[in-house]
Amino acid sequence: MSNDHMTLTETSKLLLHDKEYELPTITGSEGEVGIDITQLRNKSGAITFDSGYGNTGSCESAITFIDGEKGILRYRGYPIEELAEKSNFVEVSFLLIFGHLPNKAELEKFHFDLTHHSLIHEDMKKFFEGFPPTAHPMGILSAMVSSLSAFYPEAGYNADIKLNIVRLLAKLKTIAAFSYKKSIGQPYVYPRNDLNYAADMLHMMFAVPSESYEVPNVVAEALDLLLILHADHEQNCSTSTVRMVGSSEANLFASISAGICALWGPLHGGANQQVIEMLEKIKNDGSDYKKYINMAKDKESKFKLMGFGHRVYKNFDPRAQILKKSADKVLNQLGVNDPLLDIAKNLEEVALKDPFFIERKLYPNVDFYSGIIYRAMGIPTNMFTVMFALGRLPGWIAQWKEMRETPGARIYRPRQIYVGETKRPYVSIDKRK
């Protein structure tokens, strides 16, 4: 990646064991300052320690910018609010991966390619048969993506990246839809070339061979918006996983499969499923949302308000604000009156006035309202994180590609502070207690 926007500024001084070390500092295009510790261990023998990497930059990136204090999110410099209003998921995918908004010819070619690579090899259908009906779609998704490397063995780290990017973007929605059909015991519905990305995904999920199914515009538009809002989010847990796996020169499919597994966790992409399950629990408990607010404040309860809090956003998650408005609009247009939306709004209203949440800067994140929209669209709860993965795919690909194109990119290999036993002799079994 070019260092157009990264500048070396003044150095920092570190005093360790009465010895002073000078460390270069780098400043990004938005003024973020990083202390470059690449040579720290060579110079001082010491490493830094940062559990959870909350204060550590793993790379320089030109893809997504987040300002957690100001609630700013931009893809390649374009504000998420503008992209949400004016763009579409295929165009945003091109922007994230190739770094610029496509011109008419580029967009038509990209859309054509995604449309004409959406089938999966018929032999892959046999893999679905091996999963029990109760298999979670995220486990299926990760396994199927990894298996793509068996069908495209030439998709190695140094292969024709553009063709494999198109294959993955085009096939992931087919794999996702097929895993849904498998889970409900219905026949697969194949991709249709006359539908756009979001409409085709919904058609493959909800059409049945016995009758024609017209995807409602409002639902297709809502899914396209959700996919845009989830498309990238700089170095989050799953994206860092994709970079970590890709840094060993593993192929694109293997790297993305690992990212899907990281996203599955309830603290990350799995939160959207947990939010709905939490709201349903509150509804079934007399909609007593204040009781759950108090549980979230009580450490002993181990209860977390799912969909609240964020490592970076310490004011508001701009995606949550957009989704809150979209939830009202989509439910009204669909004539859906979901009591879970009222419970969510009540939780947000009370939490935002409560010192516990204010002090810890806990606000609704992208997962807090997304599930209510997915639900209104008829998407089952166990498919919510799959929809997140579908949206995040272009971001994962863009980050993997950027890492691969960074001159001198090295395999990720953090250090540790060892706190185990010091040297001790082996004890034979007869002498052990």
Ligand code: SDX
């Ligand atoms: C995503 O990184 C990304 O960009 C992720 C994402 C993306 O687009 O890729 O934005 C998508 O993963 C959104 C987050 C979805 N997860 C959830 O909604 C799960 C609930 N949230 C939490 O688990 C938590 O807030 C995290 C995981 C999101 C952030 O964890 P941090 O930064 O490690 O914060 P923390 O756990 O150290 O919490 C700080 C304090 C703690 O209290 P104290 O020990 O200081 O007293 O806040 C408390 C936590 O107990 N806290 C919560 C809480 N989240 C944090 N208390 C109650 N409910 C919560 N949800």
